[in-house]
Amino acid sequence: MSDAAELAARELARLGAEERAGLFHLSWWSDRLLGMAMGDAGFRAELLRFVDVYPATAGPEDVVEHLRSYLGGPATPGPVRSLVSLAGAVPVIGPRAADATARRMIERLARQFIVGADTEHAFPALRALWDGGIAATVDLLGEKTVVAADADRYAARVLETLNGLRREAASWPVRPVLESDDLGPLSRVNLSVKASALAPHLAPLTAEDGLAEAAGRLRPLLHAARDADAFVYLDAEHHAVRDLNLRLARTVLDEPELRGVPAGIVVQAYARDAVEHLVEIIDWSAVRPAPITVRLVKGAYWDAETVAADTAGWPSPLFTEKAETDANYERCVDLLHDAHGRVRAAFGTHNLRSIGSAIASARARGIADDGYELQLLYGMAEPIQAAIQRSGHRLRVYAPIGELVPGMAYLVRRILENTSNEGFVRRSFAEHRGLGDLLRSPGPPPPSGRLPLAARPPTDADQPETYRPEPVAEWHRDEVRAAMGAAVEAAMTAPPMTVRALIEGRWMDSGETMLSTDPADPAHVVARVASCSASDADRAVAAAEAAFPAWASTPAGDRAAVLFRAAAELRSRRHGVAALEVVEAGKPWDEADADVAEAIDFCEYYGREMLRLDRGGTVDSPPGEANSLRYRGKGVAVVISPWNFPLAIPTGMTVAALVTGNTVILKPAEQTPAIAACLVEALVAAGAPAGTIQLLPGRGEAVGARLVEHPGVALVAFTGSRQVGLEINRLAAVRRQGERSIKRVITELGGKNAMIVDDDADLDVAVPDIVRSAFGYSGQKCSACSRLILLDGIHDVALERVVAATVALRVGRPAAMGTQVGPLIDAEAHDHVRDYVELAGREGTLVLHRTDVPDEGWYVGPSIVTGVDPATSRVANQEVFGPLLAVFRARDLDEAIALANATDYALTAGVHTRSPDTVRRAGAELRAGNIYVNRAITGAVVGRQPFGGFGLSGVGSKAGGPDYLLQFVDPVAVSENTLRQGFV
Numbered sequence: 001m002s003d004a005a006e007l008a009a010r011e012l013a014r015l016g017a018e019e020r021a022g023l024f025h026l027s028w029w030s031d032r033l034l035g036m037a038m039g040d041a042g043f044r045a046e047l048l049r050f051v052d053v054y055p056a057t058a059g060p061e062d063v064v065e066h067l068r069s070y071l072g073g074p075a076t077p078g079p080v081r082s083l084v085s086l087a088g089a090v091p092v093i094g095p096r097a098a099d100a101t102a103r104r105m106i107e108r109l110a111r112q113f114i115v116g117a118d119t120e121h122a123f124p125a126l127r128a129l130w131d132g133g134i135a136a137t138v139d140l141l142g143e144k145t146v147v148a149a150d151a152d153r154y155a156a157r158v159l160e161t162l163n164g165l166r167r168e169a170a171s172w173p174v175r176p177v178l179e180s181d182d183l184g185p186l187s188r189v190n191l192s193v194k195a196s197a198l199a200p201h202l203a204p205l206t207a208e209d210g211l212a213e214a215a216g217r218l219r220p221l222l223h224a225a226r227d228a229d230a231f232v233y234l235d236a237e238h239h240a241v242r243d244l245n246l247r248l249a250r251t252v253l254d255e256p257e258l259r260g261v262p263a264g265i266v267v268q269a270y271a272r273d274a275v276e277h278l279v280e281i282i283d284w285s286a287v288r289p290a291p292i293t294v295r296l297v298k299g300a301y302w303d304a305e306t307v308a309a310d311t312a313g314w315p316s317p318l319f320t321e322k323a324e325t326d327a328n329y330e331r332c333v334d335l336l337h338d339a340h341g342r343v344r345a346a347f348g349t350h351n352l353r354s355i356g357s358a359i360a361s362a363r364a365r366g367i368a369d370d371g372y373e374l375q376l377l378y379g380m381a382e383p384i385q386a387a388i389q390r391s392g393h394r395l396r397v398y399a400p401i402g403e404l405v406p407g408m409a410y411l412v413r414r415i416l417e418n419t420s421n422e423g424f425v426r427r428s429f430a431e432h433r434g435l436g437d438l439l440r441s442p443g444p445p446p447p448s449g450r451l452p453l454a455a456r457p458p459t460d461a462d463q464p465e466t467y468r469p470e471p472v473a474e475w476h477r478d479e480v481r482a483a484m485g486a487a488v489e490a491a492m493t494a495p496p497m498t499v500r501a502l503i504e505g506r507w508m509d510s511g512e513t514m515l516s517t518d519p520a521d522p523a524h525v526v527a528r529v530a531s532c533s534a535s536d537a538d539r540a541v542a543a544a545e546a547a548f549p550a551w552a553s554t555p556a557g558d559r560a561a562v563l564f565r566a567a568a569e570l571r572s573r574r575h576g577v578a579a580l581e582v583v584e585a586g587k588p589w590d591e592a593d594a595d596v597a598e599a600i601d602f603c604e605y606y607g608r609e610m611l612r613l614d615r616g617g618t619v620d621s622p623p624g625e626a627n628s629l630r631y632r633g634k635g636v637a638v639v640i641s642p643w644n645f646p647l648a649i650p651t652g653m654t655v656a657a658l659v660t661g662n663t664v665i666l667k668p669a670e671q672t673p674a675i676a677a678c679l680v681e682a683l684v685a686a687g688a689p690a691g692t693i694q695l696l697p698g699r700g701e702a703v704g705a706r707l708v709e710h711p712g713v714a715l716v717a718f719t720g721s722r723q724v725g726l727e728i729n730r731l732a733a734v735r736r737q738g739e740r741s742i743k744r745v746i747t748e749l750g751g752k753n754a755m756i757v758d759d760d761a762d763l764d765v766a767v768p769d770i771v772r773s774a775f776g777y778s779g780q781k782c783s784a785c786s787r788l789i790l791l792d793g794i795h796d797v798a799l800e801r802v803v804a805a806t807v808a809l810r811v812g813r814p815a816a817m818g819t820q821v822g823p824l825i826d827a828e829a830h831d832h833v834r835d836y837v838e839l840a841g842r843e844g845t846l847v848l849h850r851t852d853v854p855d856e857g858w859y860v861g862p863s864i865v866t867g868v869d870p871a872t873s874r875v876a877n878q879e880v881f882g883p884l885l886a887v888f889r890a891r892d893l894d895e896a897i898a899l900a901n902a903t904d905y906a907l908t909a910g911v912h913t914r915s916p917d918t919v920r921r922a923g924a925e926l927r928a929g930n931i932y933v934n935r936a937i938t939g940a941v942v943g944r945q946p947f948g949g950f951g952l953s954g955v956g957s958k959a960g961g962p963d964y965l966l967q968f969v970d971p972v973a974v975s976e977n978t979l980r981q982g983f984v
Helices: 004-017 029-039 041-056 060-071 078-089 093-113 121-130 150-171 205-229 237-253 272-287 302-312 324-339 351-362 380-388 402-418 424-430 478-493 534-550 555-574 572-582 589-613 650-659 671-683 700-709 722-732 762-778 792-808 827-843 895-901 916-925 966-968
Strands: 136-141 189-193 233-236 261-267 292-297 343-348 374-376 394-401 497-499 501-503 504-508 513-519 521-531 625-633 635-640 661-669 692-696 713-719 744-748 753-755 785-791 845-849 864-868 885-891 907-910 932-934 969-977
Touching: 004 351, 004 380, 041 060, 041 093, 041 402, 041 895, 060 078, 060 093, 060 916, 078 093, 078 555, 093 324, 121 394, 136 150, 150 205, 189 205, 205 233, 205 237, 205 521, 233 237, 237 261, 237 272, 261 272, 261 343, 272 324, 272 343, 272 497, 272 661, 292 324, 302 351, 324 343, 324 351, 343 351, 351 380, 374 380, 380 394, 394 762, 478 572, 497 671, 504 661, 513 572, 513 671, 513 753, 521 572, 521 625, 521 671, 534 625, 534 635, 534 661, 534 692, 555 572, 555 589, 555 650, 555 671, 572 589, 572 650, 572 671, 589 966, 635 650, 635 700, 650 661, 650 671, 650 713, 650 966, 661 671, 661 700, 661 895, 671 692, 671 916, 700 713, 700 722, 713 966, 722 744, 744 966, 753 762, 753 895, 762 785, 762 885, 762 907, 785 792, 785 895, 792 845, 792 885, 827 845, 827 864, 827 885, 885 895, 895 916, 966 969
Parallel strands: 136 189, 136 394, 189 233, 233 261, 261 292, 292 343, 343 374, 374 394, 497 521, 635 661, 635 713, 661 692, 713 744, 753 785, 753 907, 785 885, 864 885, 907 932
Antiparallel strands: 501 504, 501 692, 513 521, 625 969, 845 864
């Protein structure tokens, strides 16, 4: 039996039946091409990638190269592949023809979905819509904001557009259905504004700065809208910014002089908590003098949101099934109509069933047909547009304005929407599916509300599930930020900790102590720490040797279980340990939390890897012979850890050694011993037997050197500077009295890492990645980008934007939630980096050196230098380990790769490009252990990007990868002859 929504939808279908049922008004060839894309997801993806990169191409030859890269392979339909081949085979004429054809097709697509290149060009189309009985809400494309200048330009464009529309709309004829509803008059001028485009810092951890910036740019726009009698929507945002969008609206629109401004906000029904979000808006609107308009849409960023949540390990904030979203949309429709008068309602969808739901729900409540409006995207679903007009309902189209290049992201999203397998427009107008199937009820509404925070139960060593990285903090959740804030406050105000040594299973003081201080406030003592001696090292080695036989013979499952329990212990203390990193290591909140998550990952991953390794290696056993390959711990392992990843790196080295059957002595960095003690406490609480794990804080020259030279030590794992690492390697190579094995040395020694930005790169993506890679944790990462290589075609504009984005970074005390760049670790590091910044000014040109840093603490502001000689400059070739970025210009990709490889280090490298050929070359030719494409070059995740370099960056081992544990074991092959007296 049909329900009221289906009946209303069928009536619309009847009214629109005479309209042309095509998706696009294009040339025959363009229509054919998009028809192929709708039928083949692989071809569609490649075609849209070409559409995305086309505006960045540099002439006909470059167009042909990109066509070959994207559409020259077997995934492309034969006719298209033949045309691409022909374009490359005919000199001069072929590339020109290909370029002209591509441009015509893309411009036709743009004209289909984009009203005009600018306001003046859009006026005729907007007037034509109005004359035809259709209103519009104007959206300005190119809203991606990376730096403040982008936000200023966007705000200026909005203001210009508003004033232009005000003048233009004054001469439009009267259209009663478009100019009033049952609640009163409606504005002729209607704009949709992106709050995130008004502030580059509108993000969870920089929310207060971002909201202040956005409000400062939004207020003048709303004042102008009030004076022009114009309406302003705050448009849909990514889920992480959605609640900030509402906060911004409530803050600005509740100011006395703006309370009467007609305004709206967009609600996305694909969010699991859309109902709760909608109720909050309704309650707010109910007490305002002018009701808020709510535009209800299905959602704008489903692919990006679901991928981001899955990558982060969070439960998806969105419904994952189309039917769930459709059902939730209908539930939200009812809520809006129930609140009629407290809010105005607008329903944006191309789904006839959903439109029918809006109509039927309103009529059931006695709401007139002009008591709400229906909205569609410009250039889509003309039959539905015609049906809505013929039914007498008010119709408004979402009308983008913008040039081809800034509008490309919007254009690609619209094509994706038109050609997606689940899209109503495709299924109805392209596939001609029957109305009965399309208009059927989506079923009962799914459960609503926010999902619980991402959480994992302790791992069962007997049944370890598949490894998944620990979810990073959901900073967009209020409760997460509040918990971390409370933990940081507690760490800041706590009395100094006492960090003792752990030797022979007993926590003990030493004869001497040293202080660990806050790098943001050196007068603040974080911990008083035992300073162990050479004799303490001897005792620890003796205890480790005594504990080794029993631990090495402990079943691998039991050893792995210790790691799993340690992971659970760290998980339970996550905010407290992260807060300690903020105070002792000077890490910003997100960096500190990520370090704790990575430490948990190492425990979980290496525990599973040991279970796999315990099954033995794969060897051949012919008839009459039984062969096996097993692995044994080497003996006593010494771990000497750095301060920059004060929990993750010591955890990785320690638990890798421990789970493989070695006993471990951890000598932590002198700057961060309290954080290292958290690891040892977790392992002891997890049941590591006495002597298997020992903690020896102290001076490197005293305890560290003695441990490296000790004849009872079988293995040394070190992460730190090249100078110290090479010295450890030299000392370990000397055979001493009593040694029965050659010491294994595992080193990771740093890098001088390059990022290449290709001519066709998307700078909206590249610039934030560059800045994050260069200045995250003040550049104190071995993987940090210290050399930026810009190809000639984009050098000037890219450099300008990188400088501007660096100027916008929040430098300050890490305890403050919004801090992005904190202090260096200590006075020695401060003086070292400051000297290099001064040297940079002599060797080249400092285009930026930020001096707006706190007076207290070891701060050196982010700096950018150009013009240094890549061959002879110390700044270009020596690891600085601080916020100093050297920028180089390259003529072409060959020179860029040569520059990137011109260093003794080989740790990380990256490239930003939209050319598949360049991606392949980067993977094959860049000299680095980790090569990153179109992302930041820091932030490797255990099990996903095994981390480690070669050259003078290390011995080639890959932490967090499937071969890492092999560094810590001795392989033993056993071969048995099973043939006896002629029988097997």
